Amino acid sequence: MPEGASSSGRNQKRPKSSQACSSCRKHKTRCELLDGPSEGPYRCHRCNVLNISCSFESSVFAPPLQQSPSPTPLPPRPAFLPPPSRISPPNISNTVTPENDTRSVKLEDLLPLPPKPWGFVKVPGGFDWLTTPMLAMQGITTIRPQLDEDQLIGDVNASLANILSPESVNSLLNIFESIYSPWLNLQPDQEGDCPMLTLARLLVASRHLDSVTRAAVVPHLQKLTGEVLYRHLFNPIPSPKSIQAVIILSLWSPIGGGAQAFTRDGRLLIASGVSMAMNLRLSEAVEYVSGLRSDMKKDQGVSSTITSDLEDAMDKARLWLCLMNAESMLCIGTGRVPLSRRTELDLTVIDSKSYDTVESARDMRLSLIGQIFEVTETGLRIHFSSEIDQFYKEVLGVLLKLDDLFRLVSPLPVVVDHESSYFHILRIYHHTCRLLFVQHCLHEIRRVVIVDSARQNRPWYIVAEYNGVNIAMHWGQEALLLADDILSSTISQPESNQLGSAPDNFFAMVCFAATFIVMCKISVYRRNGEHITGSSDGLLAKVIDRLLLAACHPDHAPAKCAQLIRKLVATYEARTMKYNKVPEHLEPQAMLHNISSERTSAINQEPESGLGMDGQPPHFDASLPSHGVSLDLNRLMNSDVMIDSDFWASFMDNLSTDVQYGEGVQSN
Template sequence: MKRSSLVVAGGNPSQKRSKKNQACTNCKKNKTRCEVLDTSNVHSLGCHRCKVLSLPCSLEDGEVQGDSPSEVAASFSAANAPNVSTSIHNFERAEFPVPPNSEWQVFGAPDWLETPMYAIQTLARQGHPSDGEFMNHVDACLNDILGANTLTSLLQMSVNRFIFSTTLLKKSYSFEQKFSPWLNLPPSMTSNAFLRLTQCLVASRLADLINREVVVWHLQELVEKSLGKLAFQPTSSIESLQAIMTLALWAPVGGRHPVARDGRLLISAAISIANNLRLDESIAYISRVESAEHNADCPHDLEDARHKARLWLSLINTESMLSMGTGRVPLSRRTDLDRNVADWPSAVASIVSGRDSRLALAGQIYTLAESGCRVRFTQREELEAYYQEVSNILRKFDSLSILIAPLSGLALQLPFRPDRIISYISAAIAEHENLQFFAMHMELRVCRLLVLKHCLGQLWEVYAVGLFAKSWYRSVICNGGCLPFVWSKQVLLLSQDILSSALSRLEQPTELSTMPDSIFCFICFAAAYLISVKVAVYNNRGKAIPGPSDMLLVRTRELLTKASCGAGHIAAKCAQLIASLMGTYEAEVLRQELSSQASPAHACQRSHSPSSPPSVPASETVQGQQHPDLARRDGQLGDGLGVHANGVMSLDMLDSDFWALFMDNLATDVQTPHIHSVN
């Protein structure tokens, strides 16, 4: 009968030696079971069968293959220790476990027992050319295309670009100085040919136009050939990973045959490679090491693990930025350690600490935005809970704004005590890379705008049904106010605030040209949302919203045009999109004018309707100035007042009727048939 595997009360559990010490010599010859039952005497460790048959046992003579008798005794005594589980899942971890991807540069053979399929795949790939040979080929092609001097200039050095009379002005367009701060990574001491290739391709947008047209096409062709080979290799290096992230942030500008590129697909490939390389475990490894009792014995590769952790945070922040508002769910998942990594930097006095701060704060922004866009409202009975959840998210946005706005040099306009805000701003201005902090604060406001837009859409889906769909917003009352009115005002003011702050801070063309492509899309989104509000309100009320919204849009279009490095640059495409949307709005204004002139009775009826205040005659004056004729035929906008065919209106127009019309047209699809894609 088989011996029961259960432990008898008061007895010793059955023990197993390691596989290399399974049996003594006699038991192996006879192929019988070999067990050591008496472990009390460490000098007599013969097996039970040899003792019964009075045979010499190899275990007593220390001839065991592998461990010595003392080691065998120690293993048995450890196994017999009380309160120690023998489950294979509860093994004791090393004090400092092996860091993730410690063998990136020298790949060892995979474990056949633990990962048999991966071992087969690795052996099958051994006949292919090495990665080093391919990188040498890329490096040689890169030097042939650019030359040593231009290659050095694009990566590190400064070159002479403009000559005015006898003055030689030096202008740097190196990647390290102009583009690297946007990655929020410390300067890297290592690189490979593919990373240098992508950096030269991105930095070439600031080169002379003639040189760029000649060089970019060859660089882009080499990038496309290299990307397909390196992006999906399981042994890709962290340098190649950073190169793919760079391509996702900055699309090439110029070239003979520009091709639309989706940065979301590139960053998804980078995330998959990072998961294969276990970059997502770097922060957990650092946390275990730093929380250990013997901190003085920290591994020598801890700094390398920190570099990998920064790269992982930069990757997931980039994926969130490129996926925000696109309907794409990020592949990466943030852990509590990723979210709490904000405790790393203690100040922003240095460049490295400032970049660490941006890594941590950007992660909090996108985590908050993603949680806000996941909020769902399905039943009217849940309105109170829905309001509280959204309000909590908006308060967290305010808290983050308090942290970020001073670092970017912006004044806060939050309902707090002015003396506290002023004292905080004067003491917390970042000493380096203020432009990157400003862009991050703008991303925060765009994320808040997206969350508010999502929340308004959730209300509309639940309440805009049935017989009262036209006036659905009037029944959404919570906390003593109408939620659609409150949130709609915030949306309109927020979109204008994003544009006005961009105009006030972004002035230098070189700074604008180096920004990631997604930031231009953020600015364009705020402008497009503002135009959609203007079109919807004018269609239903026949009057434009007051304020300098028209001039704000004109200046935004000019700003993006100035930032453009060429016809294929995303800034130029966004400027063209804003111009098309503005043309749609002006065409709608002109159509309303012609309709009113052709049907005076209709215009009179519309001006006396209950939902629209009487129009102001064109002969009225505002602050002593004659109001100009706004029925323009040349397609030009007004001179800054944002008013068109119906005269100047007072701010009293922004009453409940205005917001009611805005909510009626929340789902209005503004038709723009002549818009060119920004991709």
């Protein structure tokens, strides 16, 4: 500030309730006004002395002059603040904008800009006071920490340099881009630097480090990622790339964190991502794209401005669709209702007819996965009250839609030239969703029909008929065929490296199918003392080996799922061996009673057969990774969870081994 600015008696100190001009605000200096306007527009004293432009010149708003007894100089201010040596939540105030800057408002800031779903109109904090007035007022009256992205990048780079060498950082980022990024189905090689996104990618790809390096690196990398994530979660205006980082962290848990590792719920993380996206109004991006396309059709031409806006809007629309797909994957079958809801525009905004390039192939997967989850979520909301006609029609409608989707999905692995193995996974997604829906239908029928079956003194699955067709038996057969196909598709996945890079919840889907088969086997043996015919034993053995081959660490999701399947199979085998030795004079009903009474104790005993990954008896944790289809061993061993043993015994008696999978599953 000029020397005369503080000594002149004519100059009055600006009260705190007044605004500073943008230049003084930028340089964090005192902003004083002259006693009266000179010829021309208003200028603050500093801008007038320095002969520079002042934001008051272009404003119709003239800040009021108030008298002050004497100008009080500000206390001396250091030239710079040393950057924090370590990023941590308590130090977040180091990058917070001062209170004067946060509360200051220019009249121009309140005027609306051309509408964009992610362009906010301009009060401190960036909130649109026209569409979200109360949120904007809260932003004005509340000191909200503003994230200094430049300083954050510097802090992260400095901390990261103490954890990984630049060569290791580049190598891990390349690994993520090559085998993990295709699972998100976003466009490749997105530009821009975001510390949160970089850390999320590094944390996931760090599982490919050697065991010694991983043990030394992952705890520090996980701590740094958590600290930066803390900042972004509480940032009122998040960046799209920080939302992408949250998606990544919700789908892949860190591996090899040692004592620093902790169990986290991916559903809660993805819910935070949805909330961040709604703050950014990404949910409106699809509608914005549709509006731009309509404008282009009306104008019969494409301007450079509209083209640029359309590309930007499409990237944000893809991010929103990816976020919804991730939330659906993590919530489906868990009883948790996703926060995001798909609209008709969401299902049609992407052209999924072409797969000639990597970009179009990813768009196709993004669209098809969303459609599969949308149809399944619709089906899981169907409940059987008393009108079986209405229930059956609704169920049939969902099954037909799934048939149509499977017709689209089935040939893609062999006809697509780009990232074809990722299309192979669509088949498993489809069959898992259909299996969840069929099991839901069986549960709904049993819940209602069991009352009539008790009154008629007949099994519920015999009573459950519609137009002369035993729908319980029909759907039960389809469920078992679906589970078999899920396991065989997993085993036939061409590349182990890509299978190991799948999101954690994918392995929970495979584990659900395997558990379904084992529970059918246990129920049938419990009722009839017979084994299920077919190749289920071979499928279970091979899928265990396949999952262990895909695992890169005992904490990796496929290794945990393999141990759960192995535990279930060993428990089943231990039971059959034990009860094959029951004396012949023992009545069948007594044998069944013994099996039932010892069921709980049997599942808590370590099986005599089966070794862990290290060649030792497995120390089994019954809980799956905290994602998606949650399975509890004690609940699963209760045969009622998979309907009941009487149903499966009768079902196996009527099972035709030559029924083709296409019947009731594929569209002709």
